[in-house]
Amino acid sequence: EPEVTQTPSHQVTQMGQEVILRCVPISNHLYFYWYRQILGQKVEFLVSFYNNEISEKSEIFDDQFSVERPDGSNFTLKIRSTKLEDSAMYFCASSAGTSGALQETQYFGPGTRLLVL
């Protein structure tokens, strides 16, 4: 069964450093998402991406964040200058389309656990 993959599974970085989190969505999916989950809290939406551009973003997704689809398979989230409060689990998700529950269901990757020291 196709699945979303994410690398690395864990990342430790120093405050102020740049990090890039990588995701490979399910191959025929067209919509891509990033979410984060601070430990013990609920999952929060960061950004959605379609047709090579951001379609929606939350207030969390400020100028320190950027997303990119550098080739036909990868989808990346970059944090330019990490802060302590960026420590969280980051989930990538993808969905097929916009017609029906099956198409619009988002499938999640296993997450990247980011720790900022």
Place this chain on the structure above:
Amino acid sequence: AQTVTQSQPEMSVQEAETVTLSCTYDTSESDYYLFWYKQPPSRQMILVIRQEAYKQQNATENRFSVNFQKAAKSFSLKISDSQLGDAAMYFCAYRSYGGSQGNLIFGKGTKLSVKP
């Protein structure tokens, strides 16, 4: 803005018994989707079940079923014949129907323990 509320931070069930997890939501939209996701200790988010708001029939997936009450804005998850592997955090999520509002809005989750 839409909100999702899970009023039970923790629940416990005996193995082989049935448990129901509650979820309510607030929206002014008439068309939307609702989902339950499971998050085991590995923290991966796994889809359990989905429901389209325009369908009156409650969704069922093997031992998992929902009780969708649109007028009451309630979407509870029933787990029958509970198994040890069902122990996890369960998140209820809302998604607007189509268009650009594609992000999922999650509740705070319910931690389910299964006793042998």
